[in-house]
Amino acid sequence: MSMTLFWDIISWVLLLSGGLFVIIGGLGILRFPDFFTRLHPAGMTDTIGAGLILAGLMIQAGPTLVAAKLALILLFLFFTSPTATHAIAKAALRANLRPVLDSQSDINHAKTKVR
Amino acid sequence: MGNFLIYVAAALVGLAFIFAFTRFIKGPSAADRVVAFDVLTIISITGIVLGALAGERSIYLDVALVYALLSFLGVIVVARYIEGGF
Numbered sequence: 001m002s003m004t005l006f007w008d009i010i011s012w013v014l015l016l017s018g019g020l021f022v023i024i025g026g027l028g029i030l031r032f033p034d035f036f037t038r039l040h041p042a043g044m045t046d047t048i049g050a051g052l053i054l055a056g057l058m059i060q061a062g063p064t065l066v067a068a069k070l071a072l073i074l075l076f077l078f079f080t081s082p083t084a085t086h087a088i089a090k091a092a093l094r095a096n097l098r099p100v101l102d103s104q105s106d107i108n109h110a111k112t113k114v115r
Numbered sequence: 116m117g118n119f120l121i122y123v124a125a126a127l128v129g130l131a132f133i134f135a136f137t138r139f140i141k142g143p144s145a146a147d148r149v150v151a152f153d154v155l156t157i158i159s160i161t162g163i164v165l166g167a168l169a170g171e172r173s174i175y176l177d178v179a180l181v182y183a184l185l186s187f188l189g190v191i192v193v194a195r196y197i198e199g200g201f
Binding site for chain 2: 018023027053065073077087
Protein backbone atom coordinates (compact mmCIF):
# COMPACT_ATOMS: atom_id res chain seq x y z
CA MET A 1 0.00 0.00 0.00
CA SER A 2 1.52 3.24 -1.08
CA MET A 3 1.81 6.22 1.19
CA THR A 4 -0.57 8.47 -0.76
CA LEU A 5 -3.31 5.84 -0.59
CA PHE A 6 -2.78 5.62 3.18
CA TRP A 7 -3.25 9.36 3.64
CA ASP A 8 -6.19 9.36 1.20
CA ILE A 9 -7.98 6.68 3.23
CA ILE A 10 -7.40 8.63 6.46
CA SER A 11 -8.78 11.79 4.87
CA TRP A 12 -11.85 9.92 3.50
CA VAL A 13 -12.60 8.49 6.93
CA LEU A 14 -12.28 11.94 8.49
CA LEU A 15 -14.53 13.53 5.85
CA LEU A 16 -17.27 10.91 6.13
CA SER A 17 -17.28 10.83 9.93
CA GLY A 18 -17.34 14.64 9.99
CA GLY A 19 -20.36 14.67 7.67
CA LEU A 20 -22.01 12.06 9.88
CA PHE A 21 -21.40 14.17 13.00
CA VAL A 22 -22.78 17.29 11.28
CA ILE A 23 -25.98 15.55 10.20
CA ILE A 24 -26.45 13.95 13.64
CA GLY A 25 -26.04 17.39 15.17
CA GLY A 26 -28.62 18.86 12.80
CA LEU A 27 -31.05 16.07 13.62
CA GLY A 28 -30.48 16.60 17.35
CA ILE A 29 -31.06 20.32 17.14
CA LEU A 30 -34.35 19.61 15.39
CA ARG A 31 -35.58 16.79 17.64
CA PHE A 32 -34.38 17.55 21.18
CA PRO A 33 -37.17 18.70 23.53
CA ASP A 34 -35.55 21.57 25.41
CA PHE A 35 -33.33 24.58 24.85
CA PHE A 36 -30.56 23.34 27.14
CA THR A 37 -30.54 19.91 25.57
CA ARG A 38 -30.34 21.56 22.15
CA LEU A 39 -27.09 23.21 23.18
CA HIS A 40 -25.43 19.80 23.20
CA PRO A 41 -25.84 18.96 19.47
CA ALA A 42 -25.03 22.59 18.68
CA GLY A 43 -21.68 22.37 20.42
CA MET A 44 -21.03 18.95 18.91
CA THR A 45 -21.63 20.25 15.38
CA ASP A 46 -19.47 23.30 16.04
CA THR A 47 -16.41 21.55 17.33
CA ILE A 48 -16.17 17.93 16.21
CA GLY A 49 -18.27 17.97 13.02
CA ALA A 50 -16.61 20.97 11.42
CA GLY A 51 -13.28 20.00 12.97
CA LEU A 52 -13.24 16.52 11.40
CA ILE A 53 -14.28 17.84 7.98
CA LEU A 54 -11.62 20.57 8.08
CA ALA A 55 -8.97 18.05 9.19
CA GLY A 56 -9.91 15.71 6.33
CA LEU A 57 -9.68 18.55 3.83
CA MET A 58 -6.31 19.59 5.29
CA ILE A 59 -4.95 16.11 4.61
CA GLN A 60 -6.38 16.25 1.06
CA ALA A 61 -4.80 19.64 0.39
CA GLY A 62 -1.31 18.55 1.42
CA PRO A 63 1.37 20.86 2.83
CA THR A 64 0.32 24.04 1.02
CA LEU A 65 -1.04 27.49 1.83
CA VAL A 66 -4.56 26.04 1.56
CA ALA A 67 -3.83 23.69 4.47
CA ALA A 68 -2.46 26.62 6.49
CA LYS A 69 -5.66 28.62 5.92
CA LEU A 70 -7.78 25.59 6.87
CA ALA A 71 -5.73 25.20 10.06
CA LEU A 72 -6.36 28.86 10.84
CA ILE A 73 -10.15 28.39 10.41
CA LEU A 74 -10.00 25.24 12.58
CA LEU A 75 -8.08 27.03 15.35
CA PHE A 76 -10.52 29.93 15.23
CA LEU A 77 -13.57 27.64 15.44
CA PHE A 78 -12.06 25.75 18.38
CA PHE A 79 -11.78 28.96 20.37
CA THR A 80 -14.97 30.78 19.35
CA SER A 81 -17.66 28.11 19.28
CA PRO A 82 -17.46 27.08 22.98
CA THR A 83 -17.45 30.78 23.86
CA ALA A 84 -20.58 31.36 21.79
CA THR A 85 -22.35 28.35 23.28
CA HIS A 86 -21.47 29.45 26.80
CA ALA A 87 -22.70 33.00 26.12
CA ILE A 88 -26.03 31.74 24.77
CA ALA A 89 -26.55 29.43 27.76
CA LYS A 90 -25.80 32.23 30.22
CA ALA A 91 -28.08 34.63 28.36
CA ALA A 92 -30.93 32.10 28.38
CA LEU A 93 -30.54 31.53 32.13
CA ARG A 94 -30.58 35.30 32.76
CA ALA A 95 -33.68 35.59 30.54
CA ASN A 96 -35.51 33.16 32.88
CA LEU A 97 -35.46 30.18 30.56
CA ARG A 98 -35.29 27.09 32.77
CA PRO A 99 -34.51 23.49 31.84
CA VAL A 100 -37.55 21.24 31.67
CA LEU A 101 -37.10 18.98 34.69
CA ASP A 102 -39.26 17.23 37.26
CA SER A 103 -42.57 17.90 35.60
CA GLN A 104 -45.28 15.32 36.33
CA SER A 105 -45.00 13.76 32.90
CA ASP A 106 -41.22 13.43 33.31
CA ILE A 107 -41.64 11.69 36.67
CA ASN A 108 -44.23 9.30 35.25
CA HIS A 109 -41.95 8.58 32.31
CA ALA A 110 -39.06 7.81 34.67
CA LYS A 111 -41.28 5.46 36.70
CA THR A 112 -42.34 3.54 33.62
CA LYS A 113 -38.69 3.30 32.59
CA VAL A 114 -37.76 1.77 35.95
CA ARG A 115 -40.40 -0.92 35.64
CA MET B 116 -12.66 9.27 -5.27
CA GLY B 117 -11.57 12.14 -3.05
CA ASN B 118 -13.62 14.62 -5.03
CA PHE B 119 -16.63 12.30 -4.90
CA LEU B 120 -16.38 12.10 -1.12
CA ILE B 121 -16.22 15.89 -0.93
CA TYR B 122 -19.60 15.92 -2.71
CA VAL B 123 -20.97 13.27 -0.32
CA ALA B 124 -19.89 15.34 2.67
CA ALA B 125 -21.46 18.42 1.05
CA ALA B 126 -24.76 16.54 0.65
CA LEU B 127 -24.73 15.53 4.34
CA VAL B 128 -23.95 19.12 5.33
CA GLY B 129 -26.81 20.40 3.14
CA LEU B 130 -29.27 18.00 4.79
CA ALA B 131 -28.09 19.17 8.23
CA PHE B 132 -28.62 22.76 7.03
CA ILE B 133 -32.28 21.95 6.28
CA PHE B 134 -32.78 20.43 9.78
CA ALA B 135 -31.19 23.40 11.56
CA PHE B 136 -33.15 25.86 9.42
CA THR B 137 -36.41 24.14 10.40
CA ARG B 138 -35.48 24.67 14.05
CA PHE B 139 -34.55 28.28 13.22
CA ILE B 140 -38.06 28.87 11.84
CA LYS B 141 -40.09 27.13 14.53
CA GLY B 142 -37.92 27.66 17.64
CA PRO B 143 -40.25 28.71 20.47
CA SER B 144 -37.91 31.20 22.15
CA ALA B 145 -35.34 33.65 20.85
CA ALA B 146 -32.52 31.64 22.46
CA ASP B 147 -33.50 28.59 20.38
CA ARG B 148 -33.21 30.71 17.27
CA VAL B 149 -29.78 31.97 18.32
CA VAL B 150 -28.53 28.40 18.81
CA ALA B 151 -29.96 27.39 15.43
CA PHE B 152 -28.31 30.45 13.87
CA ASP B 153 -24.98 29.49 15.41
CA VAL B 154 -25.22 25.99 13.97
CA LEU B 155 -26.35 27.37 10.59
CA THR B 156 -23.29 29.59 10.34
CA ILE B 157 -20.93 26.75 11.25
CA ILE B 158 -22.60 24.53 8.66
CA SER B 159 -22.30 27.32 6.10
CA ILE B 160 -18.58 27.70 6.86
CA THR B 161 -18.13 23.97 6.31
CA GLY B 162 -20.07 24.21 3.05
CA ILE B 163 -17.98 27.16 1.84
CA VAL B 164 -14.75 25.30 2.60
CA LEU B 165 -16.01 22.16 0.83
CA GLY B 166 -16.96 24.29 -2.18
CA ALA B 167 -13.57 25.96 -2.17
CA LEU B 168 -11.77 22.62 -2.33
CA ALA B 169 -14.19 21.06 -4.82
CA GLY B 170 -13.85 24.04 -7.18
CA GLU B 171 -10.16 24.61 -6.35
CA ARG B 172 -10.62 28.31 -5.58
CA SER B 173 -8.58 29.14 -2.51
CA ILE B 174 -9.99 32.69 -2.25
CA TYR B 175 -13.18 31.21 -0.72
CA LEU B 176 -11.15 30.10 2.30
CA ASP B 177 -10.62 33.77 3.21
CA VAL B 178 -14.36 34.27 2.84
CA ALA B 179 -14.96 31.39 5.26
CA LEU B 180 -12.50 32.85 7.79
CA VAL B 181 -14.13 36.30 7.77
CA TYR B 182 -17.58 34.69 7.93
CA ALA B 183 -16.55 32.73 11.03
CA LEU B 184 -15.38 35.95 12.70
CA LEU B 185 -18.55 37.87 11.83
CA SER B 186 -20.93 35.07 12.84
CA PHE B 187 -19.17 34.75 16.21
CA LEU B 188 -19.60 38.47 16.80
CA GLY B 189 -23.25 38.29 15.75
CA VAL B 190 -24.03 35.42 18.13
CA ILE B 191 -22.29 37.20 21.03
CA VAL B 192 -24.18 40.45 20.35
CA VAL B 193 -27.60 38.75 20.16
CA ALA B 194 -26.82 36.75 23.32
CA ARG B 195 -26.00 39.97 25.15
CA TYR B 196 -29.27 41.45 23.87
CA ILE B 197 -31.31 38.48 25.18
CA GLU B 198 -29.48 38.76 28.49
CA GLY B 199 -30.90 42.26 28.73
CA GLY B 200 -27.91 44.48 29.30
CA PHE B 201 -25.26 46.11 27.19
